[in-house]
Amino acid sequence: MGEDMQPNQYLQTAWYDPSFKWDWRTASHLMNRAGFSGTAQEIDQLVALGPLDAIQHLIYYQSIPDSSPYMQFGAISDIDIGDFRQIRFFRDLTPDERREFLLLKLAAGAGKMDDMRCWWLNRMVQTKRPLEEKMTLFWHGLFVSAFMDVQNAYHMYLQNELFRRFAVGNVQDLTLQVSKDPAMLRYLNNNQNVRGHPNENYARELMELFTMGIGNYTEDDVRESARAWTGWTFVGDNFVFNDFQHDYGEKTFLGQTGNFNGQDIVEIIFQQPATPRHFALKLLQFFGSDEPAPPELVLALGQTFQDENWEMAPVLQKLFSSTWFYSEPVMRSKVKTPAELVVGSLRKLNGSSPNPQALLFSMQMMGQELFEAPNVGGWPVGKNWINTSTLFARYDMPAFLVTGRRPIIPGSAWNDNSPALQEFNTQYSPELQLAQAGASTTNSAVDWYIRQLIQDSVDPAKRSALISYLNNSDSTEDMPLNLTDQSLHARLLGLVQLIMAMPEYQLC
Amino acid sequence: MDSMHTRRIFLARGLTILSAASTLPAFIQKTAEALNNPADSPLTQTAAGRGDDRILVIVQLAGGNDGLSTVIPVDNDDYRNARPTLAVTQNLLSLGGNSNLALHPNLQGFKSLYDAGQMSIVLGAGYPNPNRSHFRSTEIWQTADPVNIDSTGWMGRYFDAQCSGQDPIKSETAISIGSLSPMTLKGDIFQPTSLQNPQNFQWLLGQGNSRQATSLRKAYQLLNGINPKCAICTNTGLNFLQRTALDAELSGRDIRAATEDHQNAVSYPNSQFANSLSMVARMIIANMPTRVYYVSISGFDTHAAQQRTHDNLMTELSDGLTAFINDLKASGNIDRTLVVTFSEFGRRVAENASAGTDHGTAAPMFVFGGSITPGLLGAQPSVAPSDLSMGDLKFTTDFRCVYTGILQDWLGTKQTTEILDGQFKPVSIVKA
Numbered sequence: 001m002g003e004d005m006q007p008n009q010y011l012q013t014a015w016y017d018p019s020f021k022w023d024w025r026t027a028s029h030l031m032n033r034a035g036f037s038g039t040a041q042e043i044d045q046l047v048a049l050g051p052l053d054a055i056q057h058l059i060y061y062q063s064i065p066d067s068s069p070y071m072q073f074g075a076i077s078d079i080d081i082g083d084f085r086q087i088r089f090f091r092d093l094t095p096d097e098r099r100e101f102l103l104l105k106l107a108a109g110a111g112k113m114d115d116m117r118c119w120w121l122n123r124m125v126q127t128k129r130p131l132e133e134k135m136t137l138f139w140h141g142l143f144v145s146a147f148m149d150v151q152n153a154y155h156m157y158l159q160n161e162l163f164r165r166f167a168v169g170n171v172q173d174l175t176l177q178v179s180k181d182p183a184m185l186r187y188l189n190n191n192q193n194v195r196g197h198p199n200e201n202y203a204r205e206l207m208e209l210f211t212m213g214i215g216n217y218t219e220d221d222v223r224e225s226a227r228a229w230t231g232w233t234f235v236g237d238n239f240v241f242n243d244f245q246h247d248y249g250e251k252t253f254l255g256q257t258g259n260f261n262g263q264d265i266v267e268i269i270f271q272q273p274a275t276p277r278h279f280a281l282k283l284l285q286f287f288g289s290d291e292p293a294p295p296e297l298v299l300a301l302g303q304t305f306q307d308e309n310w311e312m313a314p315v316l317q318k319l320f321s322s323t324w325f326y327s328e329p330v331m332r333s334k335v336k337t338p339a340e341l342v343v344g345s346l347r348k349l350n351g352s353s354p355n356p357q358a359l360l361f362s363m364q365m366m367g368q369e370l371f372e373a374p375n376v377g378g379w380p381v382g383k384n385w386i387n388t389s390t391l392f393a394r395y396d397m398p399a400f401l402v403t404g405r406r407p408i409i410p411g412s413a414w415n416d417n418s419p420a421l422q423e424f425n426t427q428y429s430p431e432l433q434l435a436q437a438g439a440s441t442t443n444s445a446v447d448w449y450i451r452q453l454i455q456d457s458v459d460p461a462k463r464s465a466l467i468s469y470l471n472n473s474d475s476t477e478d479m480p481l482n483l484t485d486q487s488l489h490a491r492l493l494g495l496v497q498l499i500m501a502m503p504e505y506q507l508c
Numbered sequence: 509m510d511s512m513h514t515r516r517i518f519l520a521r522g523l524t525i526l527s528a529a530s531t532l533p534a535f536i537q538k539t540a541e542a543l544n545n546p547a548d549s550p551l552t553q554t555a556a557g558r559g560d561d562r563i564l565v566i567v568q569l570a571g572g573n574d575g576l577s578t579v580i581p582v583d584n585d586d587y588r589n590a591r592p593t594l595a596v597t598q599n600l601l602s603l604g605g606n607s608n609l610a611l612h613p614n615l616q617g618f619k620s621l622y623d624a625g626q627m628s629i630v631l632g633a634g635y636p637n638p639n640r641s642h643f644r645s646t647e648i649w650q651t652a653d654p655v656n657i658d659s660t661g662w663m664g665r666y667f668d669a670q671c672s673g674q675d676p677i678k679s680e681t682a683i684s685i686g687s688l689s690p691m692t693l694k695g696d697i698f699q700p701t702s703l704q705n706p707q708n709f710q711w712l713l714g715q716g717n718s719r720q721a722t723s724l725r726k727a728y729q730l731l732n733g734i735n736p737k738c739a740i741c742t743n744t745g746l747n748f749l750q751r752t753a754l755d756a757e758l759s760g761r762d763i764r765a766a767t768e769d770h771q772n773a774v775s776y777p778n779s780q781f782a783n784s785l786s787m788v789a790r791m792i793i794a795n796m797p798t799r800v801y802y803v804s805i806s807g808f809d810t811h812a813a814q815q816r817t818h819d820n821l822m823t824e825l826s827d828g829l830t831a832f833i834n835d836l837k838a839s840g841n842i843d844r845t846l847v848v849t850f851s852e853f854g855r856r857v858a859e860n861a862s863a864g865t866d867h868g869t870a871a872p873m874f875v876f877g878g879s880i881t882p883g884l885l886g887a888q889p890s891v892a893p894s895d896l897s898m899g900d901l902k903f904t905t906d907f908r909c910v911y912t913g914i915l916q917d918w919l920g921t922k923q924t925t926e927i928l929d930g931q932f933k934p935v936s937i938v939k940a
Contacts, residue, residue: 189811197861208641290745333745365704367687374688377643383748387689387702388679388756389709391749396712462731469727494724497713502731503749 007296010324011304015051017323022051028455029331032508033287034058034320035130037344040437040452055320059168059313061129068123071116071157112153117370118356120160124343135167135312136160137339138286140370141378143178143210145187147371154237155183156371168313171279171305172270175211179232179262180239188376191233193226194245200226205376207269213281216274217254224251228260270310276302287319289330290382297324332456335382336508338368341394344508345401345500348453349428358400365393386506398500402428402493430492431483442470443478446495453499462502470495562918563792565801565847566663566692567829571808572642575854575871575901576891577818578615579629582608586891590858594814594865603629607884614822617830618874625882626833626842627874630910630935632889634870634903638853642809642867645852650691652908652928662911662927663800664695669923671697680759683791684802685784693802699752700802701759706767706787710760732757766794773838774831781805782828789835792845799919808851812862825849833876843878846918846938850907856899857891870903873910875937885935908932 014020027046031038035058038046046054124133140163147156159181166174178184179202185191188202203225207217231246232239251260254268269275280301284293301319308314319325336344342359363369367390373379399405434440439448446466450458467476470491482488499505580596581587588595600610601619609631611619621627635654639645651658660668667677682693682700693700703709714725732753770790776782781803788801805825810817829847836842854871870889889901896902912934915924925931 192811192860192862194861199866204641209643214644335745335749365687365708375643380688383745384689386749386752387687387699388752388759389687389689389702389704391752391756392709392711392760393687393704396708399713465727465730469723472723490720494713494720498724498727498731501711501713501728503746503753506749507745 005323005327007294007300010294010297011300011318011322013321014323014326015321020323020326022054023047024451025331025456026051026326027054029326029508030054030058030320031130032340032344032455033325033334034316035134036124036340036347037455037508039347039350043455051321055317058131059316059320061132064128066127066129066132068127069119071119109147109151109153113147113156113371114357114360116153116157116160117360120370121343121356121360124339125346131316132164132167136163138282139163139166139174141286141373142282143174143184144373144376144378145181145183146373150183150186152183152186155181155186158237159183160371166312168316169311171310171312172266173310175206175270176263176266178210179206179229179266180234182234182237182239185232185234185239190229193230193232194242195227195230195247198223198226198230198247202226203229203265206265209377211269211278212272212274213278216272220252221254224253224260225265227251228253228265229262232262276305279305283315283319285381287316288325288334290334291329332507334508335385336506337379337385338363338366338394339370340508341366341506342397345398349401349496350433359397362393362397362400366390366397391506394506395501398497402430402496428493430496431489434481434492435483439481440483441478441480442467443476445481445492446470449495449499453496454502454504456504458502458504462504466495466498469498561795561844562920563799563801563841563845564663564914564918565788565803565845567847567849568646568690568802568804569808569825569849569851570646570804570806571810571851572645572853572855572867573808573821573851573871574810574814574818574865575851575868576857577814578612578822579603579631579872579888580610580612581888581891582610584608584891586893587857590891590893592859593863594859603884605884607888609884609888612819612822614819615826617826621830621833621876622882626837626878626880627876628880628882628937629884630873630875630905630937631884631886632870632901632904633850633873633886633907633910634853634901635906635908636903638869638900638903640853640867640869642852645867647691649850649852649907652911659691659694660696661690661692661694662915663693664691664698664700665927666695666915666919666921666923667693667698668695669921669927678758678797679755680762680796680798682800682802683763683788683796683798684804685787686804690802690804693800699755700800701755701763703763703787706764709756709763729757762796763791766791766796770794772835774835776831776835777824777827779824779828781824782831785828785832786835789832789839792836792841793839810855810864811860811866812864814859814864829874829876837878845877846880846914847874847876848910848914848937849874854901857896857901858899869897869900870905873907877938879938881936881939885937905935906932909935910937913937 015022020026024043024047028038028043031043031046046057049057124137127133140160143163145156145159147153150156162174162177162181166177184202188205189199190202193199193202200222204222207222207225208214227247227249228251231242231244233242233245234240246261248259250257253260253265254272256268258264260268277298280298281293284298284301301315304315304318324330342363346359360370367385368379434445434448437448439445446463450463450466464476468474471477471479472491576587576591577594577596580600582600582602588597596612599613601613601615602610603622611622618627622629635648637654639648639654647657648654650661652662663682667681671677677698679699679701682698684690684693684700684702685704687702687704689700689702711728714721714728732750767787767790770793772786772789772793776786784803788803791798791801805821805828807817807821833842833847836845850873851871853868855865855868857868860866886905889895889904891901908928908930909932911928912924912932913936915921915927916934917936917938921927
């Protein structure tokens with residue numbers, strides 16, 4: 001199943017081809033992409049289901065209970081500081097009091113965002129409905145809003161929940177709801193888009209980055225669309241259509257004329273041929289390959305969106321069932337995003353992190369701070385995640401998972417002696433996992449970890465390097481492992497971190 | 509122990525690469541050789557060019573700096589009428605002559621450097637058919653291509669052009685501070701080094717001299733230095749990762765030595781921007797082979813309540829950069845260093861309804877160094893309503909003319925036309 005695939009085969013059902021194998025390799029590939037990678041038990045379960053049932057199990061998850069924690073919001077009164085002039089009590093404050101209030105609010109917002117990141121990370125790790133969180137992440141990276149500009153944690157939460165609700169739902173409906181979302185209205189300044197003083201930001205990005213792509217509309221279309229969106233704003237936590245601020249005049253948009261408002265704009269956008277192609281491209285990149293997808297495939301998947309009336313679930317089913325999805329260039333060749341790397345690592349080590357904050361900081365060093373996409377274009381793609389700085393962040397992260405702290409470098413001024421990390425006690429036990437797996441020799445331990453972590457075979461020379469490390473000698477002899485031996489513990493932790501510091505581990 | 513000596517020792521003891529299969533990509537094979545025979549290897553060469561030790565520092569003002577609040581038209585009614593609340597009129601730092609221009613009051617450091625002939629200003633820098641998307645306009649400045657979407661930056665292409673045969677230029681020849689690597693420095697072949705935090709710029713577990721650390725380090729180097737068998741040879745993702753790991757290994761020691769073992773000669777203000785600059789200064793003082801550094805300061809996208817934010821940014825910008833220039837002066841590095849600032853666009857002439865400004869067009873670029881042409885370069889765009897284009901300034905200097913000056917006169921390349929895909933009349937920002 002390789003590069004000699006014909007275009008008309010791309011979306012054909014993979015298992016109709018007799019050479020297709022549904023096994024550990026293909027099932028873990030599905031789990032990597034449709035979720036955040038699987039534990040050994042989860043992958044075995046998918047293999048047993050067979051490909052069709054496995055895919056449906058992942059996509060039609062509504063019957064699986066959502067047991068992940070909910071986000072608590074206390075009595076933070078999130079006053080919109082952009083409209084502080086409207087808040088009477090704020091006006092009564094002296095300039096010093098105002099500054100202090102704003103600083104408190106900033107700190108409260110930032111603190112809440114840390115809580116939200118921990119909350120979402122835990123959801124991604126613990127969920128029994130991994131595609132739900134994966135699709136939330138997808139929408140989060142497409143319909144971008146960043147806390148830095150929104151400055152309202154509750155609104156960021158509402159937006160996140162919107163994405164979760166529409167995770168595998170109707171794309172056109174979601175687009176309309178996003179246009180009414182307070183975080184988005186603020187992020188792209190549509191709350192400042194009023195009759196007579198139009199602000200084009202939302203109108204532009206909606207087409208350029210969210211739905212159609214550059215080159216499929218004109219500057220006139222942007223201007224007319226902006227007029228249609230006037231008055232779409234929010235008060236408090238709710239969307240409000242301010243009809244006094246709305247430009248009711250006639251507009252000409254993408255070749256159609258009428259007294260359009262935002263809802264009409266969305267409808268017209270979803271009638272354009274560029275739109276299904278755009279969403280297909282985004283989906284193929286996020287779930288398939290960092291390399292540009294073949295044009296025929298983009299067209300075919302775009303057609304599927306239209307055939308399915310913009311319902312995401314059947315489109316995903318088509319994609320996850322396709323010959324292309326299981327082809328060699330697509331398997332094991334995608335750079336893991338920081339979220340996939342961190343969450344996947346936690347899942348594979350059967351862990352929950354007692355210190356999610358350290359992992360979130362690590363993700364930030366890798367270039368992905370949740371809720372803070374660097375710009376409205378969203379997250380980097382593929383190799384752009386990788387540079388010398390982010391690579392070390394990825395390679396150093398596993399230390400937190402297995403030891404609970406950064407490694408101590410003897411004599412270095414840079415050892416982190418902060419009490420919080422010192423008290424920290426990780427629950428990761430390599431001995432427990434190996435005992436459960438029945439791995440009682442060095443070779444079998446290395447093979448088990450390679451299977452568990454890389455989920456594919458590795459170059460024999462690299463396997464040998466890992467075995468001789470574990471043997472603590474130049475020999476790759478298969479030596480017995482005494483799992484009660486204390487001195488072996490550090491070596492096993494070292495083994496796990498070594499595997500996770502391989503280039504292969506950065507790919508899924 | 510100077511850094512050149514340290515590097516040779518590191519390379520001699522350093523990475524051992526297992527059997528080089530015939531399918532190794534050439535660069536990995538050459539790197540393996542370089543690591544074992546540093547004196548012989550062309551890979552330990554730096555980018556050739558005029559003045560092998562000349563440095564360029566690019567400073568990005570991210571978000572769209574309001575040029576009209578930075579380099580300010582003095583006694584100008586059109587300016588004041590367009591900005592009833594935002595016009596900067598008090599405590600201006602006059603740039604003298606017949607310019608009728610002044611610097612923002614918080615740019616005192618800049619003014620001193622300007623008076624000393626160590627700062628110049630390129631006025632009205634922009635490009636035709638201005639784009640007002642942060643995303644796209646930043647890309648245009650970084651790729652030097654206002655028309656097509658490129659995947660390489662102008663400095664990346666400069667390094668690619670320096671590359672002879674199959675030997676790539678070392679990654680640490682261009683260093684950016686921050687976790688995301690700017691397009692400016694990326695070539696088809698050349699990849700820069702990105703650095704956030706020197707002490708994290710290493711595989712921490714393998715550091716130290718204990719037996720455990722040593723055996724870990726040995727295994728790590730094997731796992732990151734070998735190219736797997738041919739089946740995955742075509743996997744460009746894996747090749748790229750391995751190459752990055754090797755690059756990081758080669759440059760990590762140098763960078764840590766430079767930033768930890770060297771001191772700044774002046775004290776820096778307390779900001780992330782100033783901290784990044786102080787790191788760059790230490791690397792310059794340590795005589796790293798790096799030719800280009802890239803630093804970013806963000807926060808300039810002032811759509812609402814602009815005044816306080818912009819005032820603070822002016823302070824941060826001026827205090828940070830002035831400390832940096834003074835540091836280079838004190839350490840004797842100012843003559844070989846050129847610093848250039850840019851922003852993806854300026855902002856509109858008229859203020860908006862939220863006491864802020866929206867995305868605009870042309871804006872000034874600041875140039876610093878010991879070998880620069882001082883003063884004001886180019887012409888300040890007129891703010892008279894009849895001279896505007898849909899409410900925006902018309903650019904007077906194409907930024908590619910500035911790039912041409914840098915490439916040709918500072919870096920001494922003859923391949924400017926290929927690198928910029930066109931010929932542009934250079935702005936003489938450096939003395940001949």
